[in-house]
Amino acid sequence: MGDARRDWRTWRAATEEALYGAEGFFRTQAPAAHFRTSVHVSPAFAAALLRLARTVGARTVVDVGAGRGELLRALHDLDPDLQLVGIEVAERPAGLPASVRWSADLPEELDGLLVANEWLDDIPVDVAELDDARVPRLVEVDAATGDERLGDPVGAEDLAWLADWWPLADGPPGARAEIGRPRDLAWAEVVRRLRSGLALAVDYSHVRWRRPPAGTLRGYRAGRPVAPVPDRSCDITAHVAVDAVARAGERAGADETLLTSQRAALTALGVDGARPPLAMAGSDPVGYLRALSRAGEAAELVAPGGLGDFWWLAQAKFAPAGTRAGSRTVDLRQALGEPDPPTALSPSPSSRTPPSASSVE
Numbered sequence: 001m002g003d004a005r006r007d008w009r010t011w012r013a014a015t016e017e018a019l020y021g022a023e024g025f026f027r028t029q030a031p032a033a034h035f036r037t038s039v040h041v042s043p044a045f046a047a048a049l050l051r052l053a054r055t056v057g058a059r060t061v062v063d064v065g066a067g068r069g070e071l072l073r074a075l076h077d078l079d080p081d082l083q084l085v086g087i088e089v090a091e092r093p094a095g096l097p098a099s100v101r102w103s104a105d106l107p108e109e110l111d112g113l114l115v116a117n118e119w120l121d122d123i124p125v126d127v128a129e130l131d132d133a134r135v136p137r138l139v140e141v142d143a144a145t146g147d148e149r150l151g152d153p154v155g156a157e158d159l160a161w162l163a164d165w166w167p168l169a170d171g172p173p174g175a176r177a178e179i180g181r182p183r184d185l186a187w188a189e190v191v192r193r194l195r196s197g198l199a200l201a202v203d204y205s206h207v208r209w210r211r212p213p214a215g216t217l218r219g220y221r222a223g224r225p226v227a228p229v230p231d232r233s234c235d236i237t238a239h240v241a242v243d244a245v246a247r248a249g250e251r252a253g254a255d256e257t258l259l260t261s262q263r264a265a266l267t268a269l270g271v272d273g274a275r276p277p278l279a280m281a282g283s284d285p286v287g288y289l290r291a292l293s294r295a296g297e298a299a300e301l302v303a304p305g306g307l308g309d310f311w312w313l314a315q316a317k318f319a320p321a322g323t324r325a326g327s328r329t330v331d332l333r334q335a336l337g338e339p340d341p342p343t344a345l346s347p348s349p350s351s352r353t354p355p356s357a358s359s360v361e
């Protein structure tokens, strides 16, 4: 194709348009049709979050990037008195309980538990690459084909982010980094609006001492990893630089931070993947099979190399004494156990789980 006819944009701009523009992927496609998150894997995930909400005294749960409201429905079934709010660019899904609020925008102020499960990884980022002179340049992509070329040198704010969080300077020509600054900004806005309570981000992530040298940009479609082509036909995602996001939350006013693995957090919240005793198969075969299936789902939530190696970033804010929201403090270690961050660069870059066959449209 002649270069004049190509639509070259930075990865951030191209992904923004492909996922969230008119007819964008997430406006027209249910995430569950393309991959399975913890929310879809097991009702034990919602039950654990309900336990967390109660532990921190939250009567409101806000789900940021709420997909088709699956987590909110599950929470409503477990406790119809909870106040539930979904924040999502897609339209309100049909059949959501009437009491569940649904909006495209975060409220200006919120108290309670805010959950962002696999939200940050879908906030579009730019990609930087060292050219032959080892100058970091923005990578541009042709939206129709996914072909790439090097564009302008990286600007000052992004260069500063790279220096702090993903230093490229010592790398060879061709070394790449995903510039997580838009995720930091988005999370800081969440924490800023939280008056009191807990903000929880759950995602596949990496930290500064273990950034993947070639990056993690991926596409997902119908249960399979595919080449990331920003043509609206697939999700485009990249692992989250979770340490940078945590620092942004602290700068936005978080009083306490805990970074741990989903395995450690869910275990502390009572998720148990142990199989039922075999003797039960004789006395209550139907109950045994049901318990076995529940145990299998719970085990998937905490599996090494999979969902169990997702990172949990929990940041609490305590309302000043005397305000309407109270002065309740939150003991994150008591709620989520001692921090036990994933040690491997895991889950692997093809970390998304295929949807169950019935949910692929």
Ligand SMILES: C[S@@+](CC[C@H](N)C(=O)[O-])C[C@H]1O[C@@H](n2cnc3c(N)ncnc32)[C@H](O)[C@@H]1O
Pocket (backbone or CB within 6 Å): 026, 027, 031, 037, 038, 039, 040, 064, 065, 066, 067, 068, 070, 087, 088, 089, 090, 104, 116, 117, 118, 119, 122, 123
């Ligand atoms: C990977 S899906 C996760 C859905 C759900 N949280 C789950 O765990 O199954 C990410 C969702 O975040 C939504 N999203 C991304 N950026 C958003 C924003 N700025 N405001 C509202 N929703 C957003 C997308 O539309 C998509 O539904």
